[in-house]
Amino acid sequence: MTDAEKKAKNAKKSAISVFFEEVSRSSLIVPILAILSGLLLGGILVGLSSESVYSVWSQSPFLAISNGFKAAWESYVTLVTGALGSPSRIIAAIQGGDGLEIRRAFNPIFESLVRSIPYIFGGLAVSLGFRSGLFNIGVEGQIFMGGIFSVWVGYSFTGLPAFIHIPFAFVAGALGGALWGFIPGLLKAKTGGHEVINTIMMNYVAFRLTDWLLREPMRREGSTNPLSPIIEESAMLPQFFDEPIRFHFGFFIALAVAALVYWFLFKTKWGFDLRTVGANPHAARYAGMNIVRSTIVAMSLSGALAGMAGANELLGVNHHLSQSFSPGYGFDSIALALLGRNHPLGVVLAALLFGTLRNGATRMQAAAGIPIDIISVMQAIILAFIAAPAIVRTIFRLKEPRKAEAEIHVRGWGGS
């Protein structure tokens, strides 16, 4: 067929069909459908696990089913209001004019943002690794290392002005994470030791190191609990509102870092190096790129981003180190990097979703008595759909994606 014929054929398609074709081929549609499927199946689970379904089942199955729907609906309403705030309460608070009440009404949405920040850093860490062909499972450990370093700088140095102390502590956190990424990176590059195994091992080292530090060298004076001293006020990330809103400057750092990662990966020659090594190491070697260097650099940078997540949490929210300051941000980050298609913008969006879900789930548990685990199940379902796009494509009858897209995720395991 000649080009002219092809053009004629394309022209005949209606604008709408072209639009749908593009949408179904783009990489956005699968994550969105996966999220919707996750919400739907999560709702069914809430219904199935609801007491009110079984108590009336023997009398009226119809009533039981409608109870199930009601339970699912109610829990989603609490999830949404818990995550974003309730419109009626906001209106009432504004009319009331009481400052504290207004802040309380707006708090849920700000809290969702606060919960998203570590996810942004963590997701960026994982996706930078993925893009470079490396599977960084060690984000959780790197978060702890970032936390240790930044808290230490935060409480050991006194009398520094905030504009020095904050960057100092933050960069220290990034370096701590970078160190924890550098080691498996070096092992991978020099000995071929697989980064998946080594980063998992490094996680345990980081956890136990935290335990030990909190028991002896870093324990708060006079405290019997494993807690570090509280950092100097000059090292705390500034908050913008009074109690109870914890929204802090880290959110803007996270967005700036996401933009920086995008620029680095897609606009600089260094990023070109890393992405090429990730996409096809053979061709990268052929083209004269230094695979050893790029592996070490990628793992260190990935670790640094993860370290920033730890620094951010401790300098912005907790203000001291504890054994459980990260509820598994690092592991969720692997998931959300996939959901965000390993693109910084996608990661930010996925992080906002995860932060919102997590925050809403806390409220859902408190208000509706739905276990917080249902959110984990939902996240798992979303991920299962993301990881197996074929399922989503089959259920929703989508066309095959362009070949190149599908490749990137699998590469992480390819290693050498």
Place this chain on the structure above:
Amino acid sequence: MAPILELEGITKRFPGVLANDNISFSLEEGEIHGLLGENGAGKTTLMNILYGLYHPDEGKIRIRGQSVRIASSGDAIRAGIGMVHQHFMLIPVFTVTENVMLGDEPTGFAGILDRESTAKRIREISSTYGLEVDPGAHVSTLPVGVQQRVEIIKLLYREANILIFDEPTSVLTPQEADQLFRIMRSLAESGKSIIFITHKLREVLDVCDRITVVRQGRAIGTTTPQKADNRKLASMMVGREVVLEVKKSKAKPSALTLRVENLKVLSDRNTLAVNGLSFDLRGGEILGIAGVQGNGQTELVEALTGLRHPVEGRIELLGADVTRGTPRQITELGTAHIPEDRQRDGLVLSYPVADNLVLNTYYIQPFTERVVLQPDAILRYSEGLIDAFDIRTPSSLVDVGNLSGGNQQKVIVARELSRPIKLLIAAQPTRGLDVGSIEYIHSRLVEKRDQGVAVLLVSTELDEIMQLSDRIAVMYRGQIVDVVAIEEASKERIGLLMAGVLSEGQKA
């Protein structure tokens, strides 16, 4: 008597492409019928329809005059149709017998596999058709040519009468290919009917009874080897006159460019793949490295380009010692490398054409200013190359993985030849390409030679070596057994050297 197989008016559309356009085709009993066409002409689509993998939008399939519907490969097998795929469908860790019985395992008492009866059948089939193979051997230990025989035996074991060979010679050495042709003839003589898919002219002229040429989804015509020749088939295939002979003047060798001394290189399996090899290469000449695949050519090229460090010996490029040089150092000294495995080494398939065109120059001006990539400069440059090298792509932003094999190779050739270079190392530059692309790439290699570039051509295609080289070095078991000037070279002489037979007075 009706032909054993008839395809009538087969049409198959894919979104935006008419893959088969009203193709009719017939196969007589005991015939070898060649299906000749460039890559992407629609041969494989047609055969996949026949094998039940695709469903035609229009058209009929008749076997022995009876109209049949083939909805799956199971239907095809039941109808006596068997296919030898380009990539073998064998399980390497299983034995020949186990592979052959797979999918139709005879069982004895209590469901125990009856390997012996299958092995017996395999031996019968082997001796009937001259397909020598040991039923007890593990497939992973067999050479490629023998693995292909196992594929054929699989079909015969299932009593296929219509055998489809999809580009069967692309993985074979010339000797193995000749053996395959003998096997095909003996199959045809014993009444099997064969469809032979290929894009190589010599092969269809050698073995086929009839030849059907396919171009852009249409059957252009059917002819016989008696009525056709290379030139006629090539022009039918490409749709225009094709220059098969490369026109070139006598070489004017200039300064010494590359000197290799006593080079020893290990293979991945730590055996000496290149074992004490020396040669000189001057500007303005093409040195062809002939040899059967696997005699150390791959390792030699990798050593010369810095991808593999030699264990001994010396490589000197334009007076500089690059024995342990990195690929980038060697590239920056003016080396271009067309790699043997273009999809693995030469391209990033998930990158757009533009990025692939600057894959080894992206870091220098004007493509990078300070550290920031300059997309405008890259795009402008790549669009220039797309025009100059006639790369058929909808745009420079299309992923290179979506281009045809010939156009992928043109991307590499464009990238490598458009730099100021002193040495060009071309490994299997036309493997798997269609006639049009081969013609194009050959003329570009000669053009570079005439501009004074030293060209090292590594190829297992003897025709290609003979056509392009000014001198031919024959590699055998990691060594150069002889270097022959083109005036003194003949196919027979080079062929014997490739098999390790030394010329007179040269016996070691």
